[in-house]
Amino acid sequence: MASMWSEYTIGGVKITFPYKAYPSQLAMMNSIVRGLNSKQHCLLESPTGSGKSVALLCSALAWQQSFNGKPVDKSLSKKAEEPLSCCCACHSKNFTNIDLKQGTSHHFNCPSTPPSERYGTSSTCQDSPEKTTLAAKLSAKKQASVKRDENDDFQVEKKRIRPLETTQQIRKRHCFEKEVRHLDAKVASGKTTKLNSPLGKINSFSPQNPPGHCSRCCCSTKQGNSQGYSNTTKKDHGGKSKIPKIYFGTRTHKQIAQITRELRRTAYSGVPMTILSSRDHTCVHPEVVGNFNRNEKCMELLDGKNGKSCYFYHGVHKISDQHTLQTLEGMCKAWDIEELVSLGKKLKACPYYTARELIEDAHIVFCPYNYLLDAQIRESMDINLKEQIVILDEAHNIEDCARESASYSVTEVQLWFARDELDTMVNNNIRKKDHEPLRAVCYSLINWLEANSEHLVERDYESSCKIWSGREMLLNLHKMGITTATFPILQGHFSSVLQKEEKVLPIHGREETREVPIISASTQIILKGLFMVFDYLFRQNSKFADDYKVAIQQTYSWINQTDSSDKNEFFAQAKSRKRVRQKTAVRMLNFWCLNPAVAFSDINGKVWTIVVTSGTLSPMKSFSSELGVTFSIQLEANHVINNSQVWVGTIGSGPKGRNLCATFQHTETFEFQDEVGALVLSVCQTVSQGILCFLPSYKLLEKLKERWLSTGLWHNLELVKTVIVEPPAGEKIDFDELLQMYYDAIKYKGEKDGALLVAVCRGKVSEGLDFSDDNARAVITIGIPFPNVKDLQVVLKRQYNDQHSKLRGLLPGRQWYEIQAYRALNQALGRCIRHKNDWGALILVDDRFSSNPAQYISGLSKWIRQQVQYHSTFESAMESLAEFSKKHRKVIDVSKEDRKFIQDSGSTLEVAGLKDNTLTYLSEAASHLPPENPREGEAKMCVPELHCPKITTSLSLPGDIISRKDQGLKSFAYLHLIENSFIISSEIIYILL
Known part of the structure; x- marks a missing residue:
């Protein structure tokens, strides 16, 4: 049978592609294979809609397959398995057969294997009779747990008498529950545990070793476990180098869903995978889901407080290995986080911890890219990137993300809270020698904040600040007793207070265990954030000190006044009380990292290859200097569409002939607001179906909406199209619901001709959402979305780039500032033209594009820049746009x-x-x-x-x-x-x- 897949051999790697690849995709795959073969870093720009994601997935997974393509020496493999033989369930004949047929070993499919049968998923995907057999071969424990009563959400922790345990046994037993790695924990044999061993590999938790295995089985020992599952192992038992995992990072969880859908269409859809996400997206416990602070509530349930425990957590073993997961219906091919959550609800297994357990045997791990850049998240998720492949998709904002990952801000109130909690620990003699130094850190920072609050300089209305360089802050820390010599000691104290311990106490004549209290999750977050910044400041003889600015900012906010009590300590009666709002000063301590290379220093030089890609990377020369990464392989791919499929035009004046220059001074005038409104209405009357309109800020959006409502123009817009406005990030409005309203208005149009979505550059609509075909026949951008020029971080970053531009090759501050605007603009324009056969119009509204094209057009993406038309009048632009739209609408829609x-x-x-x-x-x-x-x-x-x-x-x-x-x-x-x-x-x- 002839194959329906296209195959390409690039750099010695056979790549199976789901269709005939475009030239831009071939160029992408060639660059990626070259980078992986030579362990070089790649910087790749490919226009949105050119099939970039498919090219990334297929080339990287094909290379991974070829890396481990040679079969393992069967004699060596058999010899390695012989010592594990015993009569327990995991080494019975049936269990071995399952592992051979469906297990997820490190071998990828051979190129000649039919795509549907690759990765050992054909039986489950095609609902063959073998599916029932595989399910029947699961251990009795797993089968029983799947069918357990679904109403048993909570499990009361029963008191029990247990024999005395050694300190090592107690700490080992609770290591996984609190997600803490103990540096000094030792096994009974006296051997020190590996510092890099992954979390969650406690034998009782692993599905490969379900309860009931005989104690004689070496798989139940630490030795057997480490042989089979150590993430730091360089070679497998066949003697080959262990294949690098692919960590595929993108900006949002919604983009991850799009990527996994693309993976499902490829020949590599059965690859062992997992998706890392927060508890906000994965927690299924009814008590935690409705809680504001899900992390703290989750930890309370894991600690068994109030006699309750998380039954979902105890059910993780049901689906926490790749083999078991792929035997379940709907999970044999690439899956989305929503499918894992649905499965977790059905089987009462925690999706959050399941996803983390699946990392061990996964070949590709999807996650937001801040999970890979943020040192705290990497530690909590136990992500080890050494010799792994890192792909950062939609990485046009990677510089901002990297700076934020190495920065930290804390309010004075939060420091008070941490100090008071540490006070309580010390006063109650709970690990006093460890808590006292940590309390001293909080006291020192609070005293320093209060001492300098009197010297703040006013910057804006009710806003003042004072700034120190990183070097100056090192001197301040030295005065507090926090130095290069003492900081490692503080880290040791912090590690000690996080360890979970139990004490055996005599109660009513019996010996029972009681947990030693530990600091709350909020205090842990504060200390982790401070210690992360201190680590960067002290690292390598304070190498990164010049990359930081420390600022105390004071603003004012209205907060509810607390209830006051009288002299007898009785609170006022409820009837006489009124809710009083009080204006209060809020002081914040900021450690701002101005160099994204600081965060990248943790992974640069350690990983196999870094692939940075997006549709809007230009100008690309800034990335190498900003990230501190040498991108030996760079690519600017062309678009896959014909010139006739896109209309790109600049409009510098409105219907009444007034110039439109969207600077702050002009946007404040009613003339500008009315002229822009009339222009948007004309476009809506000219172009049918969906139209996106992007503004530089939420502030301007609110001004225009208010003006158009008062003049009646908003009503006129609603007569033509359904008008939907993107809500600000802080508002509690279901964004997905609004988006669905927009799609429905286009799909089920009645009297109105489609919909108009008014959004903001850098908002949710502009980042990664797919508005293909009728969902976006035109994109209007008003002005150029420059960052707020008065924002303190923007000012400091511009100064930093000017200071280091010559020595480090950074872009001057002004160029850096302009690039931020063009990347945001290009992202907004990229919502239109999403595939080879799509068509649409890009309308750039601002006089600056036509009056000074050399400066303002040069920042646009290459494929847009080449097609720009300059229209001297509004009428000529509308005539050209109407002709373009009419020409494409002439072709009868396929019913x-x-x-x-x-x-x-x-x-x-x-x-x-x-x-x-x-x-x-x-x-x-x-x-x-x-x-x-x-x-x-x-x-x-x-x-x-x-x-x-x-x-x-x-x-x-x-x-x-x-x-x-x-x-x-x-x-x-x-x-x-x-x-x-x-x-x-x-x-x-x-x-x-």
Whole structure:
């Protein structure tokens, strides 16, 4: 049978692709394979809609497959397994058979293996009889836990008498529950535990060693466990280097969902994988889900406070290994976090901890990229990037993310809270020698804050600050007793107070264990943040001290006044009390990192390869200097569309001829606001279906909305289209629900012609969302979204770049400032034109684009820059836009009946003996097409050339042509017999009569 997949050999790596790759995709894959082969870093720009994600996935996974392509010496493998033989369930004959057939070893499929059978997932994906057999072979413990009563959400911790335990046993038993690695923990044999051993590998928790295994089995010992699961092992038991994991980071969880959908369409869909996420996205416990601070509530349940425990946590073993997960329905191919959450609810297994457990045997790990850059998150998630592959997709904001990851801010009130809690620990003689130094740190910082609050300089209305350099802050820390010599000691004290311990106490004549209290999660977060910054400041002889600025900021906010009590300490009666809001000063201590290379220093030089990619990286020269990474391989790929599919125009004046320059002075005037409103209304009347309008800030959005409501223009807009406004990030409005309203208004249009979505650059709408086809036939951008020039961090960053531009090759402050605006602008423009057959208009509203194109057009993406048209008047722009829209609308939209043309011809094909084979291949090919395949309602339906099985039955159709006439429309599908293979022509052509 001929394959429906395209195969390419690049750099000695055979890559299976779901369709014929575009030139830009081939260029991307070539760059990635080169980088992986030579362990060099890649900086790759490919326009949005050019199939970048598929190229990333296929090339990286194909290389990973080829890296481990050689089979393991069976004799060595068998010899390594012999000592593990015993009569327990995990080494019984049946269990071994499962592992051989469905297990996720480090071998990828051979290139000749059919895609549906790769990664050992064919049986479960195709619902073969073997599926039941595999499920039946699971241990009795797992089967019982799956069918357990679903109403048993809570499990009361029963008091029990237990024999005395050694300190090491107590600490080892609780190591996983509190997610703490003990540096001095030792096993009974006297051997020191590995510092880099992953969390969560306690034997009783691992599904590979369910309760009931015999004690004689070496898999239940630490030795056996470390041999099979150590993440730091360089070679497997076959003698080959262990394959590098792929850590695929992107900006948001919504983008991760899009990436996993792309992976599902590829031949690598069965790759062992996991998705890391926060408890906000994965927690399923009913008591925690509705809680504001889910992390603290989760830890309380794990600690068993109030006699309750998390039953979902205790059920993680049901699905916490790749083999078991892939035998379950719907999980044999690439899955999304929502599918894991749904499965966790069904089986009462915690998705949060399940995802973390799945890291060990995963070949690719998806997560937001701040999980990879933030040292605190890497530690809490137990992410070890040494010799691993790091892919950062949609990384146009990676510089900001890296700076934020190495920065930390804390309010004076938060420091008070931490100090008071540490006070309580010391006063109650709880680990006093460890808590006292930590309390001293909080006292010192609070005293320093209060002492300097009198010397703050006013910057703005009710806003003042004072700034120190990193070097100056080191001197201040030295006065507090925090130095290069004492800081490691403080870190040791902090590590000690986080260790969970139990004391055996005599109670009512019996010995029972009682937990030693530890500081709250909020205090832990404060101390971890401070210690992270201190670590960067002291590291390598204070190498990064010049990259920091420390600022005390004071602002004012209105807070509810606390209830006051009288002299007898009785609170006032409720009837006489009124809610009083009091204006209060809020002081914040900020440690701002101005150099993103600080965060990258933790991974640069340690990982195998870093791949940074996005559709809007230009100008690319800034990334190498800003991130401190040498990108030996760089690429600026072209777009896959034709020039005729996009209209790019600048408009410098409105319908009344007034100049439109969206600077702060102009946007404050009613004339500007009215002229922009009239322009948006004209575009809505000219272009049908969906239109996106992006503004530089929420402040301007609110001003325009208020003005348009008062003048009646908003009402006129609503007569033409359904108008939806993106809510600010802080508002508790369901963004997904608003987005669905927008999609529905376009899909089910009635009296109105589609919808208008008014959004903000750098907002949710502009970042990574897919508005293909009718969802975005035009994108309007008002002005240029420069960052707030008065923002203190922006001012300091510009000064920092000016200071270090010559020595470090950084861009001057002004250029850095302009680049931030253009990257945000390019992201907004990229919401339109999402695949090869898409079309749309990009409308740049601002006089500066036409008056000074050399300065303002040069910052646009390459594919946009090449097509810009300058319109001297508003009328000429609208005429050109109307002609463009009309030309593309001339092609009749494909109705549902027309789109089923080939399916309707099934009876004819069946006569020729072709229905089963041909239609199956057609539907499969369509399902594997990415966004490049037009959506419902698209005028032209393109299908890549499909090679079907050899046909022995001769065609009985006259002229080997199927034709159909329906309501003035003729459709032709050409069928060719070439070398005994049946090929459907690459296009179904619709011709107007």
